[in-house]
Amino acid sequence: MNAVLQSTDCFHCGLPVPPGSHWSVTVDELERAMCCPGCEAVAQTIVDIGQSKYYTERDDYAANAFGATLMPPELRLYSNDDAQFARDASSCEATLSVEGIRCAACVWLIERQLIRLPGVQAASLNVATERLYVRWSKAQCEPGDILQAVRQVGYTAYPYDAVRHGEQLQKASKTLGRQLFVAGLSMMQVMMYVAPSYLAAEDGTLDPDMATLMRWASLILTLPAICYSALPFFQGAWSSLRARTLGMDVPVTLGILAAFFGSLVATFTGQGEVYFDSATMFIFLLLCSRYFELQARRKAASALERLQHALPASATLLPGFPDSRATAMVPAGSLAVGDVILVKPGEAVAADSVIIEGNSALDLSLLTGESAAQRRKTGEQVPGGAINASAALLLRVLKPARDSTLSDLLKLIERAGSGKPQIAQWADKVAAWFVLGLLLFAVAVFAFWSWHDPSQAWPVAIAVLVVSCPCALSLATPTALAAATDSLLRRGVLIVQPHVLETLHRATHIVFDKTGTLTLGRPVLRQIDSLDTLDEHACLQIAAALETGSAHPLAQAISEAAGSIEHGHAQQLQEVQGQGLEGIIDGVRYRLGNAAFVAAIAGPPLGDTALGVDGMTPLYLGAQGQWLARFLLSDALRPEAREVVGYFQRHGKQVVLLSGDQEALTQGVARELGIATACGECLPDEKLDFVQQLQATGAVVAMVGDGINDAAVLSAADVSFAMGSGAALAQAHADTVLLSSQLRSVLDTASTAARSMRIIRENLGWATLYNLTAIPAAALGFLNPWLSGVGMAASSAVVIANALRLRKT
Numbered sequence: 001m002n003a004v005l006q007s008t009d010c011f012h013c014g015l016p017v018p019p020g021s022h023w024s025v026t027v028d029e030l031e032r033a034m035c036c037p038g039c040e041a042v043a044q045t046i047v048d049i050g051q052s053k054y055y056t057e058r059d060d061y062a063a064n065a066f067g068a069t070l071m072p073p074e075l076r077l078y079s080n081d082d083a084q085f086a087r088d089a090s091s092c093e094a095t096l097s098v099e100g101i102r103c104a105a106c107v108w109l110i111e112r113q114l115i116r117l118p119g120v121q122a123a124s125l126n127v128a129t130e131r132l133y134v135r136w137s138k139a140q141c142e143p144g145d146i147l148q149a150v151r152q153v154g155y156t157a158y159p160y161d162a163v164r165h166g167e168q169l170q171k172a173s174k175t176l177g178r179q180l181f182v183a184g185l186s187m188m189q190v191m192m193y194v195a196p197s198y199l200a201a202e203d204g205t206l207d208p209d210m211a212t213l214m215r216w217a218s219l220i221l222t223l224p225a226i227c228y229s230a231l232p233f234f235q236g237a238w239s240s241l242r243a244r245t246l247g248m249d250v251p252v253t254l255g256i257l258a259a260f261f262g263s264l265v266a267t268f269t270g271q272g273e274v275y276f277d278s279a280t281m282f283i284f285l286l287l288c289s290r291y292f293e294l295q296a297r298r299k300a301a302s303a304l305e306r307l308q309h310a311l312p313a314s315a316t317l318l319p320g321f322p323d324s325r326a327t328a329m330v331p332a333g334s335l336a337v338g339d340v341i342l343v344k345p346g347e348a349v350a351a352d353s354v355i356i357e358g359n360s361a362l363d364l365s366l367l368t369g370e371s372a373a374q375r376r377k378t379g380e381q382v383p384g385g386a387i388n389a390s391a392a393l394l395l396r397v398l399k400p401a402r403d404s405t406l407s408d409l410l411k412l413i414e415r416a417g418s419g420k421p422q423i424a425q426w427a428d429k430v431a432a433w434f435v436l437g438l439l440l441f442a443v444a445v446f447a448f449w450s451w452h453d454p455s456q457a458w459p460v461a462i463a464v465l466v467v468s469c470p471c472a473l474s475l476a477t478p479t480a481l482a483a484a485t486d487s488l489l490r491r492g493v494l495i496v497q498p499h500v501l502e503t504l505h506r507a508t509h510i511v512f513d514k515t516g517t518l519t520l521g522r523p524v525l526r527q528i529d530s531l532d533t534l535d536e537h538a539c540l541q542i543a544a545a546l547e548t549g550s551a552h553p554l555a556q557a558i559s560e561a562a563g564s565i566e567h568g569h570a571q572q573l574q575e576v577q578g579q580g581l582e583g584i585i586d587g588v589r590y591r592l593g594n595a596a597f598v599a600a601i602a603g604p605p606l607g608d609t610a611l612g613v614d615g616m617t618p619l620y621l622g623a624q625g626q627w628l629a630r631f632l633l634s635d636a637l638r639p640e641a642r643e644v645v646g647y648f649q650r651h652g653k654q655v656v657l658l659s660g661d662q663e664a665l666t667q668g669v670a671r672e673l674g675i676a677t678a679c680g681e682c683l684p685d686e687k688l689d690f691v692q693q694l695q696a697t698g699a700v701v702a703m704v705g706d707g708i709n710d711a712a713v714l715s716a717a718d719v720s721f722a723m724g725s726g727a728a729l730a731q732a733h734a735d736t737v738l739l740s741s742q743l744r745s746v747l748d749t750a751s752t753a754a755r756s757m758r759i760i761r762e763n764l765g766w767a768t769l770y771n772l773t774a775i776p777a778a779a780l781g782f783l784n785p786w787l788s789g790v791g792m793a794a795s796s797a798v799v800i801a802n803a804l805r806l807r808k809t
Contacts, residue, residue, distance in 0.1 A: 010035035011055070012043045027052050085143055091121065094143060096132040098125060099156040099172070100235075106155070109240055113153045117145060124498075132157060154239035176232070180287045183229035187280040189221045194277040215267045218276040225280045226260055229287060251438050255465035256282060262458050273455075275462065278784065282466055288797075315350035316342040318394070339397045343388045351384045353395035363387035438468050438775070445779045456781055463778035467791050468771060477760050479803035484756040487806055492740030493749050500735050501753040503719040506700055510648045511691060511713075513705040514659035514669055515635060517723055517743065518645075521706075523553055524636040525561035526616055531627040537565070539629035543621055545570045546581045546592045554619060555581075557633050580619070590623050598622040616668075634665070637672065640744040645673045647747050654699075658687045658713075687713040704746055705734070721746055756806060763799045770795045 010017055011025070011032035023034040025043040034040040046054055085092040098110065107125045110132065114123035119140025125132045134146055150157040193214045233256060236249030256279055263274035317330045321340040332350040335341065340356065343349055359377035364386050376382055382395060442464045449457035485495050495501070512518050528536040544562035547555035548570070570583030580593010591598045595605045595618070602622030616634040620627065648655050657678035659666040666680030679690065691713050694701050703710070703717035714720040714734045722734035723741050738745040774791050777783050783791070
């Protein structure tokens with residue numbers, strides 16, 4: 001007897017051979033191991049009938065069910081060691097794209113499936129962007145487990161890729177468009193047959209054979225709508241039932257199938273009513289509603305999508321610069337610090353860089369929300385993601401593309417919309433219980449009408465299932481929030497946390513930092529006091545001549561105030577650190593600085609030379625034996641500061657000013673803005689303590705700061721805003737980043753929050769009122785199935801259209 005060929009796999013099916021197995025078959029004079037008597041019998045039969053060549057010519061093992069529920073091999077490619085999933089030492093996070101999102105019910109189903117998975121700490125799917133944020137424990141979960149869990153409920157997820165995501169959105173839109181076309185065509189054809197039947201039935205002139213023929217024709221024309229156009233509803237319902245939940249597609253599917261199979265039975269038996277027209281119209285109207293919902297979600301997320309596609313995939317590198325100006329096209333991700341790149345007009349800057357040659361206008365609208373182009377010249381920095389609007393530039397890379405300003409912004413965007421405010425969570429919970437209650441109510445209605453009037457039981461039950469609109473309830477909040485978020489982002493406001501609009505609307509206290517928030521964060525010339533015969537204009541000319549070339553903030557304030565005023569050139573210019581400047585202009589020696597420094601040549605000081613008026617900083621100008629002028633400088637208020645503070649005061653908010661600056665400076669700003677409560681010389685921990693004391697009394701606190709030295713208090717506030725620009729984006733601890741660094745953006749956010757909450761309440765009110773009115777009407781027999789379908793589609797359309805009003809700026 002030939003020896004058994006040692007193998008760990010069954011020669012017939014490929015499954016592992018159990019230890020100690022004695023099953024085998026001789027194939028081509030070799031003893032082949034088998035895993036079970038079944039494989040042994042099948043293999044022996046194949047050999048006995050002379051077909052052993054099957055084993056030499058086969059491409060793979062015979063199909064079997066082993067591993068059918070295991071993870072597909074491609075999902076094993078992802079692991080916790082991948083840098084894209086890094087979060088901290090014990091956990092990972094990822095932003096995934098999800099294919100097959102049909103409505104808000106899909107969101108609830110996927111989130112519930114993932115939360116059940118061991119190790120998953122958070123899971124939130126944004127219905128507007130179709131992106132899923134997941135955080136999990138490294139010790140308990142792998143990325144493949146998460147992707148597999150999503151597959152188990154009928155969806156496909158993968159790490160977010162802007163190009164693939166865009167292709168998937170386009171594909172989904174085309175598929176839904178084809179399904180809508182087929183449903184519409186089917187509905188119109190069925191109506192052509194049903195309408196004469198209705199008309200003829202009233203006067204009894206319809207021949208029975210002709211009526212039967214029309215029923216069969218309607219059945220055939222309804223099949224494409226049922227078998228193709230209604231697939232999204234069937235798939236959604238099946239996914240819900242597999243996950244042992246009741247999603248919003250369940251009553252829709254039951255309504256469609258009840259109308260179709262009830263009509264099918266009536267067609268075969270020749271008795272009872274048919275509802276092919278109602279079924280096709282219902283499918284068409286629902287698909288219309290879903291198509292408009294899809295387009296609304298895309299519009300609501302359009303600003304986020306534009307940012308995702310803004311970073312270029314490639315860059316023009318000058319590898320031999322400065323010896324050679326030959327160029328090479330390279331992936332943007334390969335750029336290193338120090339590389340020199342060429343950016344032509346119309347191209348995006350691939351990474352944060354500094355201009356080494358040329359000057360141009362740059363479009364920073366994607367980064368700041370400002371539509372006007374900004375001029376940049378040699379030596380100035382350019383953020384990654386900026387668009388070159390005019391002349392070609394040579395730039396030296398300061399940071400890799402992955403660390404650019406826009407990349408930092410995109411990291412924040414991945415967090416944006418990843419959660420749900422309390423009002424949205426409430427709507428989701430209500431909608432889930434709504435479906436269960438609806439199904440029980442439909443059964444009760446069917447039972448009642450079966451006893452009261454059996455001929456009406458079936459159409460009434462169908463109408464109840466069809467007329468209900470849980471989708472409107474679930475769409476009421478996410479659609480409005482997505483539209484509001486898109487509108488704000490186009491104006492330079494990035495909402496990072498989901499609760500911002502809801503919490504800001506109910507805030508009782510608005511706390512502002514001073515420097516860099518209510519003020520510009522740099523000194524400006526506020527007043528010139530002439531101390532001699534020279535007029536203010538002449539004194540400013542002399543001061544500007546002395547300050548030319550100085551990098552000191554006070555010097556820059558004098559230069560900015562002088563603007564285009566012509567002035568002479570100072571000779572023998574000397575700067576005394578911390579005191580001031582000295583120079584000779586037209587043969588006269590001048591000094592500009594503090595009182596003691598100027599007094600050394602001008603003589604005894606005049607009057608009070610300590611702090612200036614209202615906390616302003618004084619600079620003195622003097623010549624030999626002569627005091628010429630006093631310049632008063634201070635950190636200037638932002639032009640919109642008074643408007644912003646006034647807005648919140650008019651709306652009943654308590655405005656507070658907290659600053660680390662001197663008490664006199666802080667109180668001066670507070671008086672100028674009409675702020676009653678102001679505290680100066682506050683350290684970061686004192687600001688934090690102040691806010692926490694307010695919260696302890698029940699206050700809801702909104703904090704507006706610069707996002708760097710106010711990190712602790714921004715994190716502690718109920719809702720917070722950071723004045724964001726450049727690298728500060730990556731360090732932001734705030735719930736909202738003001739990309740434009742314009743204080744008025746806080747006012748815009750507050751007004752949008754008020755509108756959003758009003759529209760959400762309108763949507764929830766409408767959805768509730770509609771269901772409370774329409775469902776009883778259907779249960780009482782006042783609505784037939786097709787009219788119920790019109791009402792259901794119209795209800796969703798009203799909610800979506802109302803929410804999209806928020807996109808208007």
